[in-house]
Amino acid sequence: MCTCSNSWFSWIAVRVLSKSGPLAVLTRFFFMLREGGIKPSITELLTLLEALKAGVAGTSVDDFYFLSRSCLVKDETLFDRFDQVFAAHFHGVEDAFRALVQDVPEDWLRKQAELLLSEEERARIEALGGFEKLMEALRDRLDQQQGRHEGGSKWIGTAGTSPFGAYGYNPEGVRIGQQGSRNRRAAKVWDRREYRNLDDQVELGTRNIKLALRKLRKFAREGAADLLDLDDTIDKTARNAGLLDIRMIPERHNAIKVLLCLDIGGSMDDHVRVCEEMFSAARSEFKHLEYFYFHNFIYESMWKDNRRRHAEKIPTSQITHKYGSDYKLVFVGDATMSPYEIVYPGGSVEHWNEEAGSVWIRRLLKTYPKAIWLNPEPRQRWDFTPSIKLTRELMDDRMFPLTVSGLDDGIRRLH
Amino acid sequence: MADKKFTGTSTYIATDDLMMAVNAAVTLQRPILVKGEPGTGKTQLAVEIATALGHPLFEWHIKSTTKAQQGLYDYDAVARLRDSQLGDDRVHDISNYIVRGKVWDAFESAVRPVLLIDEIDKADIEFPNDLLQELDRMEFFVYETKQLVKARHRPIIIITSNNEKELPDAFLRRCFFHYIRFPDKETMERIVDVHFPKLKKNLLREALEAFYRIRDVPGLKKKPSTSELLDWIKLLLAEDISPEALRSDDSRKAVPPMYGALLKNEQDVHLFEQLVFLDRRSRTQ
Numbered sequence: 232m233c234t235c236s237n238s239w240f241s242w243i244a245v246r247v248l249s250k251s252g253p254l255a256v257l258t259r260f261f262f263m264l265r266e267g268g269i270k271p272s273i274t275e276l277l278t279l280l281e282a283l284k285a286g287v288a289g290t291s292v293d294d295f296y297f298l299s300r301s302c303l304v305k306d307e308t309l310f311d312r313f314d315q316v317f318a319a320h321f322h323g324v325e326d327a328f329r330a331l332v333q334d335v336p337e338d339w340l341r342k343q344a345e346l347l348l349s350e351e352e353r354a355r356i357e358a359l360g361g362f363e364k365l366m367e368a369l370r371d372r373l374d375q376q377q378g379r380h381e382g383g384s385k386w387i388g389t390a391g392t393s394p395f396g397a398y399g400y401n402p403e404g405v406r407i408g409q410q411g412s413r414n415r416r417a418a419k420v421w422d423r424r425e426y427r428n429l430d431d432q433v434e435l436g437t438r439n440i441k442l443a444l445r446k447l448r449k450f451a452r453e454g455a456a457d458l459l460d461l462d463d464t465i466d467k468t469a470r471n472a473g474l475l476d477i478r479m480i481p482e483r484h485n486a487i488k489v490l491l492c493l494d495i496g497g498s499m500d501d502h503v504r505v506c507e508e509m510f511s512a513a514r515s516e517f518k519h520l521e522y523f524y525f526h527n528f529i530y531e532s533m534w535k536d537n538r539r540r541h542a543e544k545i546p547t548s549q550i551t552h553k554y555g556s557d558y559k560l561v562f563v564g565d566a567t568m569s570p571y572e573i574v575y576p577g578g579s580v581e582h583w584n585e586e587a588g589s590v591w592i593r594r595l596l597k598t599y600p601k602a603i604w605l606n607p608e609p610r611q612r613w614d615f616t617p618s619i620k621l622t623r624e625l626m627d628d629r630m631f632p633l634t635v636s637g638l639d640d641g642i643r644r645l646h
Numbered sequence: 647m648a649d650k651k652f653t654g655t656s657t658y659i660a661t662d663d664l665m666m667a668v669n670a671a672v673t674l675q676r677p678i679l680v681k682g683e684p685g686t687g688k689t690q691l692a693v694e695i696a697t698a699l700g701h702p703l704f705e706w707h708i709k710s711t712t713k714a715q716q717g718l719y720d721y722d723a724v725a726r727l728r729d730s731q732l733g734d735d736r737v738h739d740i741s742n743y744i745v746r747g748k749v750w751d752a753f754e755s756a757v758r759p760v761l762l763i764d765e766i767d768k769a770d771i772e773f774p775n776d777l778l779q780e781l782d783r784m785e786f787f788v789y790e791t792k793q794l795v796k797a798r799h800r801p802i803i804i805i806t807s808n809n810e811k812e813l814p815d816a817f818l819r820r821c822f823f824h825y826i827r828f829p830d831k832e833t834m835e836r837i838v839d840v841h842f843p844k845l846k847k848n849l850l851r852e853a854l855e856a857f858y859r860i861r862d863v864p865g866l867k868k869k870p871s872t873s874e875l876l877d878w879i880k881l882l883l884a885e886d887i888s889p890e891a892l893r894s895d896d897s898r899k900a901v902p903p904m905y906g907a908l909l910k911n912e913q914d915v916h917l918f919e920q921l922v923f924l925d926r927r928s929r930t931q
Contacts, residue, residue: 274819278674287670297666305818307681307825469723472730 260320264303267316271303278302292321308635488519490554490599492533494564495524502607502633506563521554527568528588528622529595530579547591551598559645560595560602563633566622567608573621592625602626603641607633658687658694659829659836667824668695677781677803679766679818682826684808685871691826692762692804701802702755705762706748708769714776717749717763718786718795740790749780750795758799767810774817782820829872831858841876842883852892853879856902860909863918870908878907 261276279302282288288298296317304313463478470476491510493503510520523533523545532544571578573588596602604626606619613619613630623630631641652668654660660668668691671678680688696703706717722743729737736742746754752761766774780786784797805821807813829837831854838850857878861869870878881904882892892902902908909915 272815272819278676278822282670282674285673287673288666293662294666297663298670300663301667301670301678301822301824305679305813305821305823310825466723469727470721473727 260299260316261303263316263320264313267312269304269309269312269316275303487517488554488558489517490521490523490550490558490560492523492525492529492560492562492564494562494566495526499563499565499607502565503563506605506633510561519558521558523550525564526579526581527564528566528572528579529562529591530582530584530588531586531591547595551595556598556600558599558601560599561641561645562602562604562626564604564606565608566604566606566619566630567616568618570617570621573618573625589621589625592622596626601645602629603644604630605633605637605641606630652695652698655694655698657840658690658698659833659840660691660694661829661833664691664824664826667822671822672699672802674822675800675802677763677805677821679805679807679813679821679823680826681807681809681824683828683869683871685873686826686828687872688806688826689762689764692760692764692806695802695804696760699760699802701758701760703760703762704748704752704755704801705764707764708766708773710768710770712769712773714769714773714780715747717747717777718780719747719750719788720745721790744788744790749786752801753784753795753797755798755801759801761801761803763803763805765808766805767807767813771811771814775814778816778820828861834872834875837872838876838879842879845879845883846889849882849887849889849892850879852889853882856892857908860902860905860918863921866909866914866917867911868909868914870910874908874910878904881907 257276257280261271264271279299282298282302283295288294299317300310300313304310460478460480463480464476467476467478468474489510491506493499493506495503507522510522523535525533529547531548532546533550534544536543568580569578572580576585576587577583578587604622606613608616608619610632613623619630629641629644631637631644651665652660652672653665667678670676672695680691682688692705693703695701721740722745726737726740726743749761752759781803784800785794787794834854834857835850838845838854842850853875857870857875860866885904887903905915905918909918
C-alpha cells in the first residue's frame with residue numbers, strides 16, 4: 232500500500248492533466264482561495280495548469296505547494312492566508328491514496344476508462360477483475376515502482392503493459408514522489424505559517440509599518456492641478472522642429488490636512504508610539520499635521536505635550552475654531568473604558584467634566600465630517616466591549632482596526 | 647525541455663521554493679517577480695541564473711525617472727534638431743537618432759538571454775502597465791522607423807521589487823511571484839559556506855549566533871542582512887578574530903567586534919549598546 236504523503240498529487244494530476252478530466256479538485260481549491268480573501272484570477276489558474284502540464288512541479292506536495300503559491304499569490308502579505316487555505320484544503324492528504332480510491336467518483340473513473348482505453352485494454356482489465364482489480368493493480372504498480380527506484384521520484388511507466396500509462400493521461404500525471412524526509416520536512420511548510428507576520432491583518436509592527444506608510448503616502452498624494460512640464464515641453468518643441476509645444480502634467484499636490492488625536496496613558500502607549508511614528512514619518516506628505524492627546528475619551532480639552540498635560544490644556548472648542556472643517560480627523564484609541572466615561576457628565580476618570588464625552592465627540596464630528604477612529608483592539612472584541620460599541624455608534628461605524636488593511640479601509644473613508 | 651533546471655550555483659544557495667518559481671518561469675517563458683528584504687540577493691539571482699544556465703545577462707536598473715519607453719528605445723530628438731541646424735547629413739535618416747534600450751538589446755540576442763529589470767517599484771506607478779504588451783508578446787513597434795522588433799528568443803525576465811509601490815494587478819497576473827524570506831540558520835550556514843568554504847566551523851557558529859542575536863534585537867531600524875553578514879565575516883577573517891571573541895557569555899566582549907559592518911545606523915548602534923549594557927548589569931547583580 233502506498234502511503235506516501237504526496238500521492239494525492241497524482242490524484243490531482245490524474246484529474247487535472249487528463250484532457251477530459253474534471254478540474255474539480257483544483258477549481259475547488261481555487262474558489263476556496265478566493266473565499267479566503269486571496270483573489271487569484273482565471274489567468275493565474277490557467278498558468279498553474281500550464282505549469283503542471285509542462286511538468287514543472289516535480290514529485291511532491293511541496294513542489295505543488297511552491298508552484299501554486301508562485302502562480303496564484305502575488306503578495307507576500309497573503310502567504311499566511313494561502314498557507315491556511317492550503318492546509319485546510321489538503322488536510323489529511325497523507326492518506327490520499329485511499330482517497331484516490333474512495334473519493335474519486337467511481338463512475339468518473341469508469342467513464343475515463345471507457346473514453347480512453349481501447350477495447351483490447353478494457354477487455355484486459357475486465358479480465359483482471361474489473362474496477363476493484365484495476366485500482367488494486369494501480370496500487371501495486373505504485374508500490375513496485377517505489378521499491379525499484381530507491382526512493383527516487385520516477386514516472387509510472389507508460390509502457391503498453393501498464394494500464395495506467397495506457398489510460399492516455401499525460402504520463403507526467405501519474406507520478407509518485409519519494410517518501411523520504413525531504414517530503415516530510417516540506418509538508419510542514421504551510422503548517423509552520425512562517426509568513427504570519429507579513430499578514431496585513433495583524434497589528435502594526437516595525438515590519439509592516441512601511442506598508443502602512445505607503446498607504447498613507449498614497450492618501451496624501453491625491454488631488455491635482457496643472458503644471459508646466461518643462462522637460463516634455465522642450466522635448467516636444469524639439470520634435471516639432473522648434474515650434475513651441477507646451478506640455479502640462481498634473482501636479483503632485485499635498486493637500487491633505489490631518490488632525491491626529493491620540494489616546495495616551497496606560498495600555499495605549501505602545502500603540503500611540505507606533506501611530507505617532509507612522510504619521511510623523513509621513514508628515515512631509517501632508518500639508519498640515521497636528522497632534523493632540525487625550526485620555527480615554529474626548530472632553531472639553533486636549534493637550535499637545537504629554538509631560539505638561541495638566542499645565543497646558545487646549546480647549547477642544549478652540550481646536551474646532553482654529554482648524555477648519557477641511558481637516559481630516561483621526562482618532563487613535565482602544566475606546567475601552569466604562570460607558571459612563573462616554574455618556575455621563577462627570578464620567579471622566581481624571582477630572583470633573585461638565586459635559587459628557589459623547590457631546591464633545593459629536594461636536595468634533597460635526598466640524599470634521601471626514602473622521603475615522605483607529606482601534607488597536609482586535610476586531611473580535613469590539614462587540615463585547617460596551618464602550619467600543621458605543622464609540623462605534625458615535626462614529627457612525629467609522630472605526631477601523633489598527634492594522635495595515637484597517638488603515639487602508641479607514642483612509643478610503645477619509646476621502 | 648531544452649533548458650537546464652536552475653538549482654542554484656556554487657556561489658548561490660537557492661531554496662526549494664525559489665528553484666520552483668524560477669524553473670516555472672523559465673519553462674513557461676513568463677517573467678518572475680522577486681521581492682524580499684534588502685540584501686537577500688534579489689538582484690544577484692538574475693546574475694546567478696544567467697551563469698547557471700549559461701545565458702547572456704542584460705541588466706536594466708530602474709530609477710524614479712525611468713520611463714518604460716527607455717527600455718525599448720529613445721528617440722534623441724534634440725540631437726537631430728541640433729544636427730539639422732548644423733546641416734549634418736545624418737539628419738535625413740531618423741534611425742540615426744534611435745537609441746536602443748535594454749529590452750531591445752535583449753530581444754536581439756542570438757541566444758536566449760536573461761533580462762533583469764531591477765527595482766521596478768522605483769519607477770512611476772504606470773511603468774509596469776506600460777510594459778505589459780511588450781512582456782506578453784515580446785515585441786514592440788518603433789513608430790519613428792515603422793519597424794517591428796520581435797524577440798528572437800523569449801528572454802528569461804527577472805523583475806525585482808522592494809515593495810515601495812504596489813504593482814498593478816494586470817501586471818502581477820502575468821508574472822510568477824517569489825518572496826525571498828530571510829534565510830533561517832540552516833540555509834544561512836550553507837550560504838556562508840559557499841562564500842567562505844574554509845571558514846572554521848566554530849567561528850561560523852559563533853558568528854551566526856551573534857548575527858541572529860543582533861537581528862533579534864527588537865526595534866532595530868535596519869536589521870542586518872545576508873550581504874552584511876558576508877561582509878562582516880570577511881572582516882572577521884581579515885582581522886583574524888577568534889571564535890571566543892564572539893561568545894555572548896564573555897561579558898567584556900558582549901558587543902561583537904566590527905559590528906559596524908552589521909549595524910549601519912547610529913540609533914541602532916546606541917540601542918544595541920544600551921541593551922548589552924543592561925544585560926551586563928543584570929548579570930553582575
